[in-house]
Amino acid sequence: MTTTGIIYSLMALLPLSIAVINYRLLPRVLKWVAAFTFFSLFTEVTMSLLSKKGINNLFLIHIYVVVEYIVFGYVYAYYLNSIKLRKPIYITIVLFTAFSIFNVICLNGLKEFNTYGLLVEGALFIILSLLFFYKLFKDLEVGNLFTLPMFWINCAILIYFTANFMLFGLVELFPKEVGSNLWDNIHTTFTGVYSILMAIGLWKTRTV
């Protein structure tokens, strides 16, 4: 496992540990987020093991991206229900899954990096997270935003996917001279930020 891979895994352990500690206190919808942190770590470990054995592991990213959108799409559908977005979000889940299958068949194959899938997923999550902020601002139901678990989770998603959106968009532009290390380091940094914010979100369930 590379140094960045180790850091990635350690960062992923943070929300995972809190998800384990707080699992019983989490509302049903956030239990899906907690479960996803397990899936996330499982995928990461499997990818590292396959990489070590010299087996192409990029197919896992295709699966991971679809599962990630289904889980967080469901979470957003739950929280954005009051502005009548549940059905449109469910439709995007179906459409995104269909697009991912199309992507595997026609664009980025299973053995290629899932650039298009990640770009579309990033764009969708940016829109959903901004809609969540809009909903917060419209309803003004929460006295202190910092006590709202979904606020932290939403910040994690907005920052991480905006960064990802640019990184995966730039992946083709990364010159060989710069090397993949820099790309990895930037990605790891944002993964760290994502994990910390996600961990705070899962921890804040105790204060609600």
Added chain:
Amino acid sequence: MENADGISNFYWILIVGTSIVVLLVLAIIVFVSVYQRKVFRQQVAMQELETKKQRELLLATVQSKENERQRIAKDLHDEVGAMLSAIKMSVEGIIIKTKNKEAHDKAEYTKTIIDDTISNVRRISKDLMPATLNEFGLFAAVKEIHGIMKRSNTNILFELDMQGNDSILNKEQALSLYRVVQELLNNSVKHANAKKISINLNVESKRTTLLFTDNGKGFDIEQHGKIQVNNKGLGLKNIESRVSIFGGAVTFKSELGSGTQIEAYITY
């Protein structure tokens, strides 16, 4: 050369990308700040609305109470008073016509009782709804109640000082202040055994302040709070309610054995 350009372009893109992420974080911070301020403003507005509703409810309660008092005062004065006067005239007729000494004495005695009852009915009717307040305003009504108290409690030294123009007060404000003075005077005379009572009423353009002082036995404010729970000390609670309707407040300063000082104000 091409590679060098590529790296240069890449770093530019990287700088722009990083700036966008930093701006995003700043935007979240600004969002939180604006949101919290908006929530705070909303909470303040809701509190004001709640206070306004409570005041309106209190005003409605007080007004309905006053209306009922007015009705009872009118009934007492017009019906009971008139009937008593008729009885008195009838008894006076008996006194003139009777030649029996015993019957004459009994009729005289009855007439005295009727006179006392008539003056009591008048007093109760006046207490319930002071006509002076409606006709001549707060200062005249306070002067009147002060005079009555002074005449019936000659052992107490009364001081009255009224400043300003009471005509700027509306009917409800004047009535509330009058009731407060009435309640405080009754408390001091009946319960505090005060030997000196001082009333200072100051009507200004934006607020009216009442300073009431006596040298009576005073009371333990904390203990009084407990008594109120048992519905025995509603007088002071009523004072608070009456002034709070008009955005006012009341402060009680008292200790057992060292008199009482009460400052109440209303705003308009």
